[in-house]
Each structure stands twice: as C-alpha cells, then as structure tokens.
Amino acid sequence: xxxxxxxxxxxxxxxxxxxxxxxxxxxxxxxxxxxxxxxxxxxxxxxxxxxxxxxxxxxxxxxxxxxxxxxxxxxxxxxxxxxxxxxxxxxxxxxxxxxxxxxxxxxxxxxxxxxxxxxx
Numbered sequence: 001x002x003x004x005x006x007x008x009x010x011x012x013x014x015x016x017x018x019x020x021x022x023x024x025x026x027x028x029x030x031x032x033x034x035x036x037x038x039x040x041x042x043x044x045x046x047x048x049x050x051x052x053x054x055x056x057x058x059x060x061x062x063x064x065x066x067x068x069x070x071x072x073x074x075x076x077x078x079x080x081x082x083x084x085x086x087x088x089x090x091x092x093x094x095x096x097x098x099x100x101x102x103x104x105x106x107x108x109x110x111x112x113x114x115x116x117x118x119x120x
Contacts (some may be wrong), residue, residue, distance in 0.1 A: 002026040002109040004095045010115030016085050016118070019056075022078040022111060024094030029076040033098040033104045036069060037081045038091035048093070049080060053100070063089065092116075 026032055035050040035090040049059045049069040057069055066079040078095060095111040 001083075002097050002099075004097060004109055004111035006093065006095050006111045006114040009093060009116045011117040012085055012117070012120055013120055014086055015074075017081070017117060018085060019082065020080040020093055020095075020116075024076045024078065024095075024097060024099055026076065026109075030073040031100050032106045034069075034071055035077045035096040036078075037094045037096060038089075039094070039113075040091040043091075045094070051078065054105060063081060082116070085116075085120050089117050099115065 092113040
C-alpha cells in the first residue's frame, strides 16, 4: 500500500559525501516512523538511522557524528546526509516506513534500495 523510492546513491571516494532521498506515497506520512537500513555483501541488514513521528532521531554507533537523518512532512520525503564516508559504509541502503502501532498493520514498508559504494 505504501511505496518508497530511494535515490541519490552512487560511487564516492573515502572522505566524500552523499545525500540519499526517499520519496513516500504514504497517507498521513507525518504519523510514520521512518528509517534507513543498509545491507553490505555477506552481511545482514542493519539499522543506520531512524526518525520518529515526533522528529526524534537515533543512529547506529558506526555512523554517529557522520550521518544525519531528516524529513520534510510537507513533501513526504526522508533524507540521509552521509559525510566522511568510509569503505565500510559500502552497502545497499533501504528506506523504511513503520506505521503507528495503534493501526495494527503488523508490517514495515521497504523501498527497493539504492547502492552506495565507497572506494579509492
């Protein structure tokens, strides 16, 4: 029901920056908790950052101080600003939308992913 489309991925050298965008079709977008996950080759998907409906944020330890998540409720967009990129950041990055628990939908929506490659 909810569609998410990521963009902004690409190839960058260590120390470079990249900004990912996620466009959402969700009605009542501002009520969702939004997030970014990533999956590197051979690894499980891991949480990168989340921004809650209240606009509070949280980050995984490896990206603290380097990444910043934000959203624009009027545009139904979520962003991930990535600075000082490291080779370990190489992964497919996914946008997620988590509906309010009171709706009892029992699912999280996922985008198709966008590739980020950090190498010299």
